[in-house]
Amino acid sequence: MLALEIGGALDVAGHAFEGVVEADGLVPVGALGADEDVLRGAEGDELAGVGPGVVGGEEPAIDGSAGASSWLLGKYRSPGEDVIDPTADDLATFEKWVAAKAARDKAEAEADALGNLLKARIGSARGIRGLVNWIAVKGRESLDTKRLRAEMPDVAALYTTIGEPTRSLRIAGGKK
Numbered sequence: 001m002l003a004l005e006i007g008g009a010l011d012v013a014g015h016a017f018e019g020v021v022e023a024d025g026l027v028p029v030g031a032l033g034a035d036e037d038v039l040r041g042a043e044g045d046e047l048a049g050v051g052p053g054v055v056g057g058e059e060p061a062i063d064g065s066a067g068a069s070s071w072l073l074g075k076y077r078s079p080g081e082d083v084i085d086p087t088a089d090d091l092a093t094f095e096k097w098v099a100a101k102a103a104r105d106k107a108e109a110e111a112d113a114l115g116n117l118l119k120a121r122i123g124s125a126r127g128i129r130g131l132v133n134w135i136a137v138k139g140r141e142s143l144d145t146k147r148l149r150a151e152m153p154d155v156a157a158l159y160t161t162i163g164e165p166t167r168s169l170r171i172a173g174g175k176k
Contacts, residue, residue, distance in 0.1 A: 078165075
């Protein structure tokens with residue numbers, strides 16, 4: 001496998017990233033590496049504060065940060081059965097969200113195309129001096145869990161763990 005490496009770390013809105021960042025910017029609570037018992041309030045009934053930017057259980061600004069997303073997931077972990085009627089603000093926010101996701105998808109497609117142009121220019125060389133390197137990366141190792149469960153169900157069960165439930169924001173009646 002080959003990867004395109006640009007200089008050093010990617011800087012987005014003042015945050016440095018050196019690894020993979022989920023496209024939707026949401027970070028599941030379990031991915032934060034925090035012990036849920038530490039995050040519970042004094043009563044232990046709901047999460048007091050989760051993730052970066054959440055201090056002492058205070059509600060963070062509801063923005064695109066991982067802290068806000070984690071806080072909302074902690075506060076509203078289990079959905080009820082009711083569905084609320086949309087307000088004019090809800091419709092406007094929904095339309096902006098759909099447009100932003102479409103713009104992100106378009107930007108990602110453009111970035112992929114530009115990356116491929118750079119790869120084509122680099123060819124069999126290591127990179128373009130001072131700009132970008134196209135480096136060889138070790139192949140990904142994976143486990144065939146379907147086959148393991150079929151051939152060795154006891155072993156698969158012994159090493160299977162189930163994480164905390166989470167929620168996913170999806171367009172009603174449609175695809176993601």
